Amino acid sequence: MVRKTLEGVQVSDAFVAKLTARKGLTPAQIRTAVRFAGLAQSDDASMEGLIERQLRNSDQALGNCAHEAGARRSVTTYDLAMLNVESRFEVPRIVKALKARGHGSLCFYGAPGTGKTALAEHIAQVLEQPLIIKQASDLMSKYVGETEQNMAAMFREAEAEKAILLLDEADSFLQDRRGAQRTYEVTEVNEMLQGMERHAGIFVCTTNLLESLDQALLRRFTFKIKFMPLTGEQREKMFITEALGADASLLTGALRARLAKLTQLCPGDFAAVKRQVEILSAELSAEEFLSQLEAEHRIKPEVREARSMGFVH
Ligand SMILES: Nc1ncnc2c1ncn2[C@@H]1O[C@H](COP(=O)(O)OP(=O)(O)O)[C@@H](O)[C@H]1O
Ligand SMILES: [Mg+2]
Secondary structure, three states, X not given: OHHHHOOOOOOOHHHHHXXXXXXXXXXXXXXXHHHHHXXXXXXXXXXXXXXXXXXXXXXXXXXXXXXXXXXXXXXXXXXXXXXXXXXXXXXXXXXXXXXXXXXXXXXXXXXXXXXXXXXXXXXXXXXXXXEEEEEHHHHOOOOOOHHHHHHHHHHHHHHHOOOEEEEEOXXXXXXXXXXXXXXXXXXXXXXXXXXXXXXXXXXXXXXXXXXXXXXXXXXXXXXXXXXXXXXXXXXXXXXXXXXXXXXXXXXXXXXXXXXXXXXXXXXXXXHHHHHHHHHOOOOOOHHHHHHHHHHHHHOOHHHHHHXXXXXXX
């Protein structure tokens, strides 16, 4: 897509690769940058440099800095088999249906680190469509009516770019209306539902909510998928892949016994440990890797709660 948008512009393959790696970049942004570069070009400045500068400026203007430079590069090996989900239909079947029909709305809910955002990214990749990621907090405004306007603009943008739209961490829009605290406005939720129903493309919503998720709202989505922590089998498989260099024979009985206790472990915990390893450029032994996973596990709210109630010793 980047190459096509840059047709007729003199740029290197390396430059195309560099732009391709930028998450959230849209064809419109590239076209605008190329136009700017064309206007500003002089002998001493390269086309590539100018395009990059303009993209950086537009990123800043859009407040996209956090998403720049592939901030969400995955440190784990992506594998659909690492999903533990509850869904009426199997995930591969849903992906296939989306590919064939080109539209539909999905709600991914479950604990942090269970792979909700990553699945949306995976779907965009399989469908070879750009992905527009909006955090619910990006849309929220204290001014009357502005959140609704932002919501509508988000759907328009996705449609113009023929992109998959991901409204990430949309908790505030999906909270049960009967809840004690009114953390959202009815008109904002309505705007989301209308946008979703009119939307010609694919719309994905993720939330960490479980109990306080509005069930009536949930029913409005074509597909609802509940994400859960890894099963015992998945935990072992992921440990072999990420900590043992895919050598299953290194999984000792002692390691297995310790892994068996980490019932709330999620792919995100493996990612957290791997990120530490990367930053420290350390080599962790299987033992040490597992200790780090145990540390991640210990600080989970579910685990801390269970311990304070005396279920876990
Ligand atoms: N299916 C998967 N296979 C391997 N690793 C995964 C998978 N899903 C998620 N991960 C890892 O877990 C990390 C956290 O996942 P993420 O999608 O951000 O969780 P959530 O959005 O549910 O909080 C990702 O960055 C990735 O490294
Ligand atoms: Mg997420």
